[in-house]
Amino acid sequence: MDREFVKKLDDFVKMRLTEKRYRHTMGVVETAGALAERYGADKDKTYIAALFHDACKNLDIEEMNSLVEKYHLDKLYIDKPQLAHSKVAAEILKDRFGVTDQNIINAVSYHTTGRADMSLLEKIIFVADAVEPNRTYPEVKMLNRLAFEDIDRAGYEISSRTIKRVEESGMYLDRDSVKARDWFESILKGDSLDNSRNFAVYAANVLDSKKGEDIIVLDIAEKSSFADYLIIAGGSSIRQVTALAESVQSRADMQGRFVRGVEGKNGSGWVLMDYGDVVINIFTPEKREKYNLEKIWSDCERVDWEA
Numbered sequence: 001m002d003r004e005f006v007k008k009l010d011d012f013v014k015m016r017l018t019e020k021r022y023r024h025t026m027g028v029v030e031t032a033g034a035l036a037e038r039y040g041a042d043k044d045k046t047y048i049a050a051l052f053h054d055a056c057k058n059l060d061i062e063e064m065n066s067l068v069e070k071y072h073l074d075k076l077y078i079d080k081p082q083l084a085h086s087k088v089a090a091e092i093l094k095d096r097f098g099v100t101d102q103n104i105i106n107a108v109s110y111h112t113t114g115r116a117d118m119s120l121l122e123k124i125i126f127v128a129d130a131v132e133p134n135r136t137y138p139e140v141k142m143l144n145r146l147a148f149e150d151i152d153r154a155g156y157e158i159s160s161r162t163i164k165r166v167e168e169s170g171m172y173l174d175r176d177s178v179k180a181r182d183w184f185e186s187i188l189k190g191d192s193l194d195n196s197r198n199f200a201v202y203a204a205n206v207l208d209s210k211k212g213e214d215i216i217v218l219d220i221a222e223k224s225s226f227a228d229y230l231i232i233a234g235g236s237s238i239r240q241v242t243a244l245a246e247s248v249q250s251r252a253d254m255q256g257r258f259v260r261g262v263e264g265k266n267g268s269g270w271v272l273m274d275y276g277d278v279v280i281n282i283f284t285p286e287k288r289e290k291y292n293l294e295k296i297w298s299d300c301e302r303v304d305w306e307a
């Protein structure tokens with residue numbers, strides 16, 4: 001990691017935070033780092049997001065409001081520093097420090113509310129913020145332990161508590177807080193991407209959103225010894241085949257689903273991505289016709305991924 005860059009961030013943060021808030025920030029850095037280790041997230045990105053997440057927490061209300069206006073953020077953040085501080089910090093990270101990594105930006109931007117479809121890094125910052133060792137509310141030790149056992153369950157508990165607290169205090173409840181809780185709940189109900197079928201459906205939808213053609217998901221569990229699901233998709237050109245593969249990989253990375261191997265990225269017109277239980281094949285029209293995987297696996301059940 002670029003030490004000089006980190007030093008600049010740290011100086012910015014230290015100068016603007018109270019001693020107590022800076023101690024909290026260091027607690028988040030420590031806890032988020034340990035969670036990144038536990039779940040396999042990028043350590044440098046985690047460090048930057050944790051260090052900067054509350055950089056604007058202690059700004060006075062006038063300055064916060066003027067930054068909300070400067071960055072053309074939603075007017076609803078005016079006079080709501082408890083929400084605005086996350087959004088403003090994300091903007092400053094881009095504008096002043098030139099950070100372009102959307103995953104880091106989102107982790108800072110959504111650290112207070114969470115949201116649906118959070119990346120692993122976003123979850124780590126959201127959870128670490130609530131359970132770092134300087135927090136003192138009664139359940140914090142239990143939630144800290146839970147964070148290392150099952151980050152989604154911890155996320156669900158934390159977002160549920162936040163919603164309850166906000167409702168009881170009569171403060172403004174952000175819609176993303178509710179979406180985060182509902183999303184964590186759906187994961188706990190078994191919609192997790194660790195599940196191979198869910199991941200296959202997720203990948204098919206990513207391919208579809210990037211204009212992948214004739215996407216087929218086959219349940220090959222009974223016929224194959226190497227995977228549970230096989231995806232076949234088409235791109236109109238070698239370039240699009242590569243772009244489709246890269247989109248799947250980057251979206252899956254964000255969810256903590258890392259590819260084991262990728263073959264054929266050198267412009268052969270067929271990219272094969274091995275996710276262990278799910279194997280994804282993306283072809284140009286010529287290669288798809290030539291290898292005709294649909295025919296080889298024609299006796300396997302097709303999964304209705306659009307549903």
Ligand SMILES: [Fe+2]
Nearest residue numbers: 053054057112
């Ligand atoms: Fe915060």
Ligand SMILES: [Fe+2]
Nearest residue numbers: 024053054129
């Ligand atoms: Fe915080």
